[in-house]
Amino acid sequence: MTGGVPRSIAESKEPRTMPLLPQVSLALLLFIQGGVPAPDSQDLRGISLDALIQRLPRVGSECQWDSVKRERLCDPATEEIQRRLIAGTRPTDTQWRDALIGSGSVRIRSKWPEAVPFAISMRMPAWLPACEIRLQPRNPGLKAAKAGLLYHSTCGTYSGWVYQDALYQELGTLPLGRHRLEFDVVVEAGDGSSFLVKMPELPKGVIWEGSMTFDIEIVATMDDAVLPSKGEEVDAGVRESLGIAFANWGEEGKRTALLVLDPDLSASPNLVGVALSLRIEVLNHGIPVETMQLFANDYDQLALGNSVSKASQKAIAFRTSEKIPADLEMSESAHASWTLRVTGTTEDVLAGWDATRYWAGTLEIPIDEAIQGEKRRTGPGGRGLWIYSPSRR
Numbered sequence: 001m002t003g004g005v006p007r008s009i010a011e012s013k014e015p016r017t018m019p020l021l022p023q024v025s026l027a028l029l030l031f032i033q034g035g036v037p038a039p040d041s042q043d044l045r046g047i048s049l050d051a052l053i054q055r056l057p058r059v060g061s062e063c064q065w066d067s068v069k070r071e072r073l074c075d076p077a078t079e080e081i082q083r084r085l086i087a088g089t090r091p092t093d094t095q096w097r098d099a100l101i102g103s104g105s106v107r108i109r110s111k112w113p114e115a116v117p118f119a120i121s122m123r124m125p126a127w128l129p130a131c132e133i134r135l136q137p138r139n140p141g142l143k144a145a146k147a148g149l150l151y152h153s154t155c156g157t158y159s160g161w162v163y164q165d166a167l168y169q170e171l172g173t174l175p176l177g178r179h180r181l182e183f184d185v186v187v188e189a190g191d192g193s194s195f196l197v198k199m200p201e202l203p204k205g206v207i208w209e210g211s212m213t214f215d216i217e218i219v220a221t222m223d224d225a226v227l228p229s230k231g232e233e234v235d236a237g238v239r240e241s242l243g244i245a246f247a248n249w250g251e252e253g254k255r256t257a258l259l260v261l262d263p264d265l266s267a268s269p270n271l272v273g274v275a276l277s278l279r280i281e282v283l284n285h286g287i288p289v290e291t292m293q294l295f296a297n298d299y300d301q302l303a304l305g306n307s308v309s310k311a312s313q314k315a316i317a318f319r320t321s322e323k324i325p326a327d328l329e330m331s332e333s334a335h336a337s338w339t340l341r342v343t344g345t346t347e348d349v350l351a352g353w354d355a356t357r358y359w360a361g362t363l364e365i366p367i368d369e370a371i372q373g374e375k376r377r378t379g380p381g382g383r384g385l386w387i388y389s390p391s392r393r
Helices: 026-033 049-054 076-087 093-102 156-167 232-241 332-337 367-378
Strands: 063-066 071-074 111-113 118-122 131-137 145-148 169-172 177-189 205-219 227-229 242-249 254-261 277-284 287-295 317-320 338-344 357-359 362-366
Touching: 049 076, 049 093, 071 076, 093 177, 093 205, 118 131, 118 145, 118 156, 145 156, 156 169, 232 242, 232 362, 242 367, 254 287, 277 357, 287 317, 332 338, 332 367, 338 367, 362 367
Parallel strands: 111 205, 227 357
Antiparallel strands: 063 071, 118 169, 131 145, 131 177, 177 205, 242 254, 254 317, 277 287, 277 338, 338 362
């Protein structure tokens, strides 16, 4: 098991295979940070705050970019709770806890393997622009955690680094057994202004001080924390999630094969709650010529734009291949000698915070099946421009 945020979504082990990051508009980066105004939502103004909090979507699925209207469209509950906070509404301690935990702003596993430093995940919801959330543990020996910025950064790369750092934060080691973790929590609003666009602004300063308590259990093995899962139905979902695409890649635009892991939970409901961490061996005439690791994750909001999943909860991973010939794209007769050996692993699965299981099976997939499956899922236009965020990991 490797700790921390998974490697960059298209990272290869050899630096020469890394493409240049496509130029991304600042408007799109601001959209990701939650900084572009969205439509009003008058229809929710009459419901109670408790009911509104129950309707809050998970962080990461609050807003979508409408390419036709060229604006960000957000879930009405996201817009309404932000409007109330700006107007001065202050939730109770219980309401704050329900909102932050229920939306996935703070994520913590109830079981954790002893051999891995205990970690939590934090993300900023779109309804808290230019804010920080800080957690100070009361338990001796554990480190503090935080997420967010007290201003709207105009540097998308730096904002991405801050976001990545918050996603997997190691707090320290804990012995076997049950533990009650207690945190003092501060939510602070900073400067929401920007010279680029008018931002909605919360009153500056601390808008909530409270506490959170979690009961967790430190267990002996990874399989005790995240259960292994396999079988025909789960195997079929994994098979359907994996494909091979071809794209012009890198500075020279060389035609390159990419292995893509893009589970669609709406089409494969047996994958709900299952982490997909795959070791993929590329074989030619039965001989392994290349090995890579793919972990389907929702960490990179830019890369999620490449997903063709129809589910509200998306995850994706892709990597370039050095050994799969680009001419396989056009020459079906050459497919017969190439296969993929796919094995489920535990690498990074703890970072799949909503997963209670991981896929532990093995598949042999003809390369033709992976190529044709990708074409079937994406259509003649493919996935368009491949984009992803830079990573320090």
